Amino acid sequence: MERRKLILGAGALALGLSAFPTEWAAAKGARKRHILFYTRSQNFQHSVVRRKEGAALGFAEQIVTDLGSKHGFDVTCTKDGTVFTPGNLKKYDAFFFYTTGDLTKEGEDNAPPMTAAGKQAFLDAVRSGKGFIGSHCASDTFHTQPDERYKNHGSEVDPYIAMLGGEFIRHNDQQNSTMRVIDSKFPGLSGAGASFVRFEEWYSLKEFSPDLHVILVQETEGMKGPDYQRPSYPATWARKHGKGRVFYTSMGHREEIWQDDLFQSILLGGIAYAVGNVKADVTPNLSTAAPNASTLPVEK
16 A cells, blocks of 8 residues: 655644543443444445455454444444344444445445435434444435535535535545644544644535534645635534534545544544543534635536
């Protein structure tokens, strides 16, 4: 695998997983949390969740499972949509999606789809107090219909997108880009500095919920490709969905990102927030963090 130099903001070089407070993931005296990591790909399947022949888990699934072992939470990995029933969902404290497409339909990885009732049961579970964590292509899931990306901006969004707080449009070539840190007090961000740079597949996003608590902003200045010719916009955020807690980061395409200490720390912070083991201020700040985020490129 090609290796690229990681460029870090001030303070981030000192950050390692050993610096992550374990009690954020496993609160002292609290019941051990259980996360369902759902990695079904109804259309494009990313390499980090593709299970190689003879392997029980994909690359990202193994990393999240190992993080759970190290930091005190259980992880069940599945591509089987039939697990989304009201009774089964009660077993989990949070749901982690790395998914693509309409998960109620047959598709790319031949895994059993969830039913429409299963999708509703999942959304109801989050609204009623469960947690949700999404990485990268979790925003490329259940698109607003018709799926015209730029053209349907402002249409009534799918209930899943409304829960998540944003929707994938497209991406251009992978490249270095700057993540500006808006909330360094959010769990997992204390060592990130004012900004950091990573080589990644960066998503252009839309349909931002007005109640987002923006954690990281995608700085678009200097980025190459038509999808980034727009003002800066949210790339990592948290929000409340009814009684539930939602966390999303656009990062997570490349294997080296999943192995990166800073990404893992951010992810662990999001997990700790989603399962309710740590308090976080998620006051809406979209209007100040990325005031022109709804201004999209002109599609040519």
